[in-house]
Amino acid sequence: xxxxxxxxxxxxxxxxxxxxxxxxxxxxxxxxxxxxxxxxxxxxxxxxxxxxxxxxxxxxxxxxxxxxxxxxxxxxxxxxxxxxxxxxxxxxxxxxxxxxxxxxxxxxxxxxxxxxxxxxxxxxxxxxxxxxxxxxxxxxxxxxxxxxxxxxxxxxxxxxxxxxxxxxxxxxxxxxxxxxxxxxxxxxxxxxxxxxxxxxxxxxxxxxxxxxxxxxxxxxxxxxxxxxxxxxxxxxxxxxxxxxxxxxxxxxxxxxxxxxxxxxxxxxxxxxxxxxxxxxxxxxxxxxxxxxxxxxxxxx
Numbered sequence: 001x002x003x004x005x006x007x008x009x010x011x012x013x014x015x016x017x018x019x020x021x022x023x024x025x026x027x028x029x030x031x032x033x034x035x036x037x038x039x040x041x042x043x044x045x046x047x048x049x050x051x052x053x054x055x056x057x058x059x060x061x062x063x064x065x066x067x068x069x070x071x072x073x074x075x076x077x078x079x080x081x082x083x084x085x086x087x088x089x090x091x092x093x094x095x096x097x098x099x100x101x102x103x104x105x106x107x108x109x110x111x112x113x114x115x116x117x118x119x120x121x122x123x124x125x126x127x128x129x130x131x132x133x134x135x136x137x138x139x140x141x142x143x144x145x146x147x148x149x150x151x152x153x154x155x156x157x158x159x160x161x162x163x164x165x166x167x168x169x170x171x172x173x174x175x176x177x178x179x180x181x182x183x184x185x186x187x188x189x190x191x192x193x194x195x196x197x198x199x200x201x202x203x204x205x206x207x208x209x210x211x212x213x214x215x216x217x218x219x220x221x222x223x224x225x226x227x228x229x230x231x232x233x234x235x236x237x238x239x240x241x242x243x244x245x246x247x248x249x250x251x252x253x254x255x256x257x258x259x260x261x262x263x264x265x266x267x268x269x270x271x272x273x274x275x276x277x278x279x280x281x282x283x284x285x286x287x288x289x290x291x292x293x294x295x296x297x298x299x300x
Contacts, residue, residue: 003199004131005160006041007058007087009078010067014093015043017121018065023146023158026053029201031189037129038189040160040201041065048074051252051285051292052259054081056216059257060143060160062199063131064090064114065124068098071105073291080238080293081254083109084283089131090114091124108239133199137278139222140164140172142202145257147214154184155206157214162278164222166202167195174209175219175227175276182207217257219276227274235267235284237295253297255282269297 008015008030019030019041026046032039042061046053054077058064064087068075082090088110092102099116106112117123136143144159166172170183186193187203196202204220219225231253251264253271256278262271264284275282280299285292 001038002036002133003038003040003197003201004063004128004133005061005199005201006039006128006131007061007064007082008041008043008067009064009075010093011069014067014121015041018125025146026050027057027145032125033189034125034129038200039125039128048077051077051287052254054078055085055254055259055283055285056145056257058082058085058087059217059255060136060145060162061087062089062134063087063128064111065128066090066092066094066114068092068094068102071098071101076240077291077293079106079109079111080240080291081283082111084238084293084296086110088113089134091117091127093117093124135198136162137219137221138163140166140170140220141222141278142166142172142204142220143256143278144214144218144220145216147211149211150205153205155209155211155214157204157206157218157220159202159204159220161196161198161200161202163198165195165197166204166220170222172220172222173224174213175221175225176215176274177209177213177218179209179213181209181220219256219278225276227276229271229274231269231271231275231277231297231299232267233269233280233297233299235264235295235297238293240291241294250286251294252285252287253282254285259285
């Protein structure tokens with residue numbers, strides 16, 4: 001069965017209409033299963049107060065669902081983030097007046113081909129079934145978002161298979177900590193399975209790593225990954241940023257469920273902690289600017 005992962009922005013009442021609530025932190029996940037597709041829906045439940053709640057929610061998704069009751073600054077940041085993360089597939093649920101305004105707002109962005117829905121949750125899900133998984137990475141790539149310890153099982157990591165097929169007993173490299181881990185078992189939809197394909201949300205019981213060593217944004221990969229603390233690349237402001245990008249000073253780099261503080265000097269970023277950039281691209285943010293989403297950072 002296919003899997004599609006959706007970013008959702010809007011009121012809590014509507015998302016509960018299209019999915020069942022699951023794991024909750026600054027990101028709340030919802031699940032929905034139809035005859036043809038399993039949906040995982042990520043809602044940035046601490047946005048706009050916490051910008052990383054937004055960027056972390058977008059990183060693993062295939063498409064977006066926006067419930068637009070009003071057009072305001074927070075929606076503007078959401079549109080900018082989706083644009084910079086290149087989420088080109090999506091659905092907007094809005095009244096006729098807001099639809100006309102939004103068509104103009106998104107016309108020059110990666111959201112320009114988003115469809116519109118008016119028939120409630122059922123209509124949204126029916127349209128979302130047409131979306132396809134957006135492959136990120138190469139080989140086997142699993143992005144970890146939550147983790148915990150289970151008695152008699154040990155360390156369990158929840159995450160998304162971004163590419164490849166993860167299999168029971170497979171050896172994988174952990175991006176942070178430089179460790180090799182073994183997949184003891186795999187659960188999908190609370191059922192034990194021998195393998196899971198790209199797009200699937202999984203629970204992995206892991207050997208050779210403790211919960212304290214896991215981090216959100218950790219990549220489990222069939223390839224050994226190099227993390228970097230000092231990055232050089234091209235910084236491009238988003239068209240909606242009217243003021244110049246700061247040439248020096250504190251910034252935050254959002255990439256693969258990481259929101260890493262650093263210092264920018266020209267085209268060089270010096271980060272407080274090493275980061276692995278999947279696809280060599282990230283989003284530049286500031287907690288003090290308006291809007292807080294500034295632009296993109298691309299490595300050669």
